[in-house]
Amino acid sequence: MKINSFLVYIFIAILASTTFLLWYGEATINNKATVGYSIFSFINSSNIIRGGNPSALTFEIENLEKNDIEYNVSTSINDKEVTSKKYLIKSKESLTIESSEEVLTQLSEDDLNIYKITIKWGPDGKNKEILKKQIKLQNESKE
Amino acid sequence: MIFLLIKFHIATAIALFIPGYFFVKALLKQHSKQFSIMEWLLLSFGFSLIVTDFLIILMDFLSIKITALSILGSLSIFSFTFYLLSKSKRSKGKEEVSVENTLSSFKGFERKKFALILGIIILGCIIRVFYISDGIIPQTTDLGHHTYWSKTISQNGELPDYGMPDFIIGEHIIFAVIQLLSGFSYISALSVSILFLVNVLSLLAIALCAYYLTLQFSTKKIASNSAIFALLVAGTFYATSSPQAKFIAGGVIGNLIGNLFIPFAIYLFLLAIKNKDSRVATLFYISLAGLGFTHHLSTFVFLYVFVGFFVIFLSLLALTYRFNFSKLLKDFSPYLQIFLTKWNLATLFLIIGFMIFVHMPSYLNKTAIDTAVGAPSKSTRVGLPFGAIILSVGAWKFFYGLLGAFTLIIISFKNFAKEISSRTIPFLVSTSFTLSWFFIILLMSAKPELLKVDIISSRIVSYITFPLTILSAFFVGFTFQQLFRKSSPMIAQIIFFLVMGTGMISGFADISDSVRKNDTSKERAVIQTYKASEYLNGIANESENVLKDHIYLEGDTWMKLFFMKDYTYPLSRSYLMRYDDSVKQRETCTRDMIAIPHSEIGEKCFKETGVSYIVLKKGFDTAQFDKSETFSKIYTSSNVVIYKKYNEN
Numbered sequence: 001m002k003i004n005s006f007l008v009y010i011f012i013a014i015l016a017s018t019t020f021l022l023w024y025g026e027a028t029i030n031n032k033a034t035v036g037y038s039i040f041s042f043i044n045s046s047n048i049i050r051g052g053n054p055s056a057l058t059f060e061i062e063n064l065e066k067n068d069i070e071y072n073v074s075t076s077i078n079d080k081e082v083t084s085k086k087y088l089i090k091s092k093e094s095l096t097i098e099s100s101e102e103v104l105t106q107l108s109e110d111d112l113n114i115y116k117i118t119i120k121w122g123p124d125g126k127n128k129e130i131l132k133k134q135i136k137l138q139n140e141s142k143e
Numbered sequence: 144m145i146f147l148l149i150k151f152h153i154a155t156a157i158a159l160f161i162p163g164y165f166f167v168k169a170l171l172k173q174h175s176k177q178f179s180i181m182e183w184l185l186l187s188f189g190f191s192l193i194v195t196d197f198l199i200i201l202m203d204f205l206s207i208k209i210t211a212l213s214i215l216g217s218l219s220i221f222s223f224t225f226y227l228l229s230k231s232k233r234s235k236g237k238e239e240v241s242v243e244n245t246l247s248s249f250k251g252f253e254r255k256k257f258a259l260i261l262g263i264i265i266l267g268c269i270i271r272v273f274y275i276s277d278g279i280i281p282q283t284t285d286l287g288h289h290t291y292w293s294k295t296i297s298q299n300g301e302l303p304d305y306g307m308p309d310f311i312i313g314e315h316i317i318f319a320v321i322q323l324l325s326g327f328s329y330i331s332a333l334s335v336s337i338l339f340l341v342n343v344l345s346l347l348a349i350a351l352c353a354y355y356l357t358l359q360f361s362t363k364k365i366a367s368n369s370a371i372f373a374l375l376v377a378g379t380f381y382a383t384s385s386p387q388a389k390f391i392a393g394g395v396i397g398n399l400i401g402n403l404f405i406p407f408a409i410y411l412f413l414l415a416i417k418n419k420d421s422r423v424a425t426l427f428y429i430s431l432a433g434l435g436f437t438h439h440l441s442t443f444v445f446l447y448v449f450v451g452f453f454v455i456f457l458s459l460l461a462l463t464y465r466f467n468f469s470k471l472l473k474d475f476s477p478y479l480q481i482f483l484t485k486w487n488l489a490t491l492f493l494i495i496g497f498m499i500f501v502h503m504p505s506y507l508n509k510t511a512i513d514t515a516v517g518a519p520s521k522s523t524r525v526g527l528p529f530g531a532i533i534l535s536v537g538a539w540k541f542f543y544g545l546l547g548a549f550t551l552i553i554i555s556f557k558n559f560a561k562e563i564s565s566r567t568i569p570f571l572v573s574t575s576f577t578l579s580w581f582f583i584i585l586l587m588s589a590k591p592e593l594l595k596v597d598i599i600s601s602r603i604v605s606y607i608t609f610p611l612t613i614l615s616a617f618f619v620g621f622t623f624q625q626l627f628r629k630s631s632p633m634i635a636q637i638i639f640f641l642v643m644g645t646g647m648i649s650g651f652a653d654i655s656d657s658v659r660k661n662d663t664s665k666e667r668a669v670i671q672t673y674k675a676s677e678y679l680n681g682i683a684n685e686s687e688n689v690l691k692d693h694i695y696l697e698g699d700t701w702m703k704l705f706f707m708k709d710y711t712y713p714l715s716r717s718y719l720m721r722y723d724d725s726v727k728q729r730e731t732c733t734r735d736m737i738a739i740p741h742s743e744i745g746e747k748c749f750k751e752t753g754v755s756y757i758v759l760k761k762g763f764d765t766a767q768f769d770k771s772e773t774f775s776k777i778y779t780s781s782n783v784v785i786y787k788k789y790n791e792n
Contacts, residue, residue: 025332033666
């Protein structure tokens with residue numbers, strides 16, 4: 001074996017190793033480890049609904065499961081279920097869900113209390129809490 | 144992706160191979176021709192690392208913003224300048240003295256055993272890659288802390304002010320440089336790939352060190368065999384143990400680079416002595432500066448080893464010369480002179496000046512030195528029992544390393560009876576260095592109070608693996624050379640395979656112990672921590688603080704890379720035992736805000752720290768927040784939950 005080929009082979013070994021590590025790292029981060037769960041989140045952390053703007057209750061579901069999933073999502077106000085709706089979200093996609101009219105109507109009946117809004121998800125009748133927020137309703141005119 | 148990979152390899156070449164190559168070539172003039180390919184690889188890498196570090200420090204000192212363009216410019220100018228210097232020196236050098244045999248000893252050996260060395264290196268690479276790829280998503284605590292500082296450099300274009308002695312600039316510059324040049328994200332395998340390179344090159348350093356150390360107290364054949372055995376033991380048998388693949392995966396940057404620079408500096412020191420070459424002594428000084436700017440513990444260990452070397456060397460020297468000091472001085476002064484030439488003294492002053500006026504390593508202050516030197520202050524610093532040391536380095540390596548040390552001591556004693564010759568001093572230097580490297584670190588690990596060392600013993604013990612590798616390789620090389628010569632080939636072969644077989648079993652058992660389970664659930668958990676961090680970074684205001692749980696969350700140290708607000712942001716609940724410190728009073732708010740959020744103490748802590756968000760692992764200490772009327776659950780995935788404290792405003 002000549003000296004030059006020794007150098008070439010060493011560089012190939014190092015090059016192949018680092019290339020594999022970097023490629024495998026990217027593949028794991030972007031594919032292998034980004035699968036098998038769902039993420040639920042409010043789009044902001046505000047706990048005040050001002051002037052009927054429902055963004056404090058808007059939430060997002062990100063489906064990172066391998067399959068499309070039908071999410072049966074229900075919303076409760078002070079532990080009393082107000083709405084229940086199914087959303088089909090394709091694999092690796094997300095959906096932003098705004099608060100329904102029913103929830104807002106229910107909230108506007110009394111704007112002095114702090115409401116506990118609970119969003120649940122799961123098979124029919126066995127929904128588990130996924131998100132919750134203490135919400136205060138504040139009309140522009142009252143400020 | 145392919146474009147990114149190509150950019151990474153080009154960036155690696157620009158920052159980690161080219162500047163050092165031209166630097167050494169220009170400095171050593173035509174002597175540089177005598178280096179073997181293995182030596183060139185190591186010298187190019189080691190000095191490129193040092194040159195890149197020093198150039199970036201200088202750029203920062205001159206208020207030049209650190210960007211991809213400025214780095215590329217400065218490294219190109221440096222490389223081109225030294226390329227021209229190497230060319231000009233070479234043309235003048237034609238008339239200079241012949242240097243045929245000055246540095247050539249490793250070159251001859253190498254030609255015959257290329258395939259074996261190559262095979263070991265390739266096998267070593269494969270083992271490391273398999274081990275590292277098992278946990279490829281960046282998640283370890285140490286690496287998370289270090290990467291924050293590297294990202295600070297990339298983001299701000301200037302070197303950070305750490306404000307603490309725990310970090311040294313040399314640990315972070317190279318990552319920032321490669322990241323800026325390649326464009327790779329820090330949330331990738333970028334850091335471990337660079338550390339992989341450092342570790343593989345440190346194998347070459349250890350093989351070269353083994354060769355030059357053993358060359359002085361044995362034959363050339365034993366020396367070359369020792370180098371190959373050292374490569375085999377460190378490269379494959381114990382590839383995943385503490386200072387190697389485990390440290391790459393764990394991101395123990397300082398130790399890894401330190402474990403490159405220590406054998407690198409020793410190799411240059413031995414080479415300078417062997418060839419009486421003051422230019423190699425210059426390289427030795429520069430390699431020490433590189434070590435000093437990279438890792439405090441490695442520098443500390445090296446200084447102890449060096450002092451130990453002097454004590455052993457001077458004792459042996461006096462005994463060998465039978466206290467005839469006039470002859471001793473006459474023979475010794477030429478060796479001393481190569482380190483004290485005008486050029487080398489100027490280099491030393493330049494390094495000291497650089498430290499004083501340009502950049503002082505953060506650990507060089509009285510408080511940090513006082514913390515490391517003195518009687519052990521904690522139970523973790525009082526030394527390890529021998530059983531723990533053996534377990535840490537591997538039984539086979541320890542046993543044969545110890546035999547190697549005793550063999551070397553016997554050879555040293557035998558040498559007293561010999562006539563003093565031109566080989567005496569190089570012999571004593573190699574013997575003293577080998578013995579000091581092993582015994583001083585052994586003492587620092589087992590009985591630190593004897594050397595006034597106040598550092599965690601389990602950290603020091605990782606430095607003993609390389610001298611043990613050399614000693615065990617020397618013992619195997621030395622013993623079997625004798626055995627194959629004096630006994631029948633069959634018996635020698637059986638014993639050889641028995642010894643190497645047990646070594647393989649011991650080493651590979653270490654590999655099988657170290658192999659991590661391919662657990663994708665943990666990787667998913669880490670990614671969920673990242674995603675939660677991205678989410679929080681998008682919604683948290685400047686004034687809102689975040690508290691995360693270090694006990695249960697996977698990869699939580701990396702959260703700070705998503706915020707880039709401060710090293711201590713987000714706040715972190717640490718392991719509970721850390722809050723009970725008899726020496727130093729610790730804050731307890733980070734613990735109390737999670738354990739007792741509704742108590743008076745908890746409420747006071749929330750007010751004081753401004754924490755609005757709590758990030759926890761789902762199902763771990765979450766019950767009090769799930770039930771709470773004052774916390775909203777604003778984010779959840781299968782592993783991570785984020786709570787927001789109710790805000791009246």
